Amino acid sequence: MMKKTLLAGITFVLLGVMVGCGNKTVQQPASESKNKTTNVSTTDSQVSEKTKVEKVKTIDVSDAIKIYQEKHPKTDITSVELESERSGLVYKIEGVDDETEYDLTINASSKEILRDKSEKLDKEDRAGVKRKQDKLDLKDIISIDEATIIAEKETGFGTAQEWSLDKDLSTTYWEVKGVEGRKEAQIKIDAKSGKVLEFELDD
Template sequence: MLKKWITAALLITISLLLIIIAYLLYSGQQNDSNSAPSSSSSLAQSTSSSNSSSSSETDGNLLSLDKIKSIFYQRYNGTSITSIEYEKTLFSKYYEITGVDDDTEYTLKINADTGKVISHNKETLDADEANGVEKQQKAINFDEIISLKDAISKAENSTGDSSVEGWSLDKEDGTTQWEIALKTSNGNVSIKIDAKSGQVLDQETDD
């Protein structure tokens, strides 16, 4: 009787082991089939990102300057961009774009990774800025400026080892300027660069 119980227990144990082995093999096949498209997708995304970086002006973010402009113009057609600012906070990275038409100023804030609109606003220009005055004085001619990549490169050459914390593009006293904010071992540095000539105009260190 005891031998029968032992034999039955062994058979049950072996059956359970076979079931477990079969399950593990099946799960492994499922994981392999699921991971293949993921790898392919990752490769496609990596390739796309690489191609985008090589053909567009970025500072390591997903959105190029052309993409930022496109998002703004899609919402506010017929306007001229007067400033673009990129900022990083503890929880997010975003672009804030400002533009004008003859009588209204528009502000759009978008997620720097996804391009999703975070907020938007518009307000009527003051009397001394309306009727196209602000547009004529502050509109940025993107065909005449150095790329963001070149501006960052010039800023980094001025500071040595550093990382980009933010940047902006606007007009100040009639001069279109890139302002690059860098984090260095000696503190935070802000460098203003003439966006047409590429000349470094000013450098400030915040210890």
């Protein structure tokens, strides 16, 4: 089974709002307090989104997929990864046809193709067996940034360390892993609808 991990240095946001004045508690009307909380959340979300774009200057996963499909048009994609190498962030995309497996590495900033490898599938995986089993449904999938926002909202903490675009039966999903101290969160998100499928927190 091929590695299906996407690495990205994207930070989950933990938002806390504290209001204090000496030893006195300042009370506000419910409607005013609610509006202020909403405004702060919106502002922080915008800052977080801007930071991600500036910090990780990479092409979108859809652009990387397009580059692969132009290079190997008669294949199906089975794995998409975003990870760090010495040269910087790269996309690693794997795919298959009925007889051969392909591995394309793309510079995530310049779109340059760094490596393009292929090898024959094992006998038991040929004749479309692996192709049918591992093919990802990539139509209308949510972006990495969209999956990140969903994960932030669900977990409320952590640093994104691993990404995996995988499938379970007919469902293609993002799996995002993040850490906070000794805790690790794993969340699975439907890659089409954005619905949270599973959330695990390990102490």
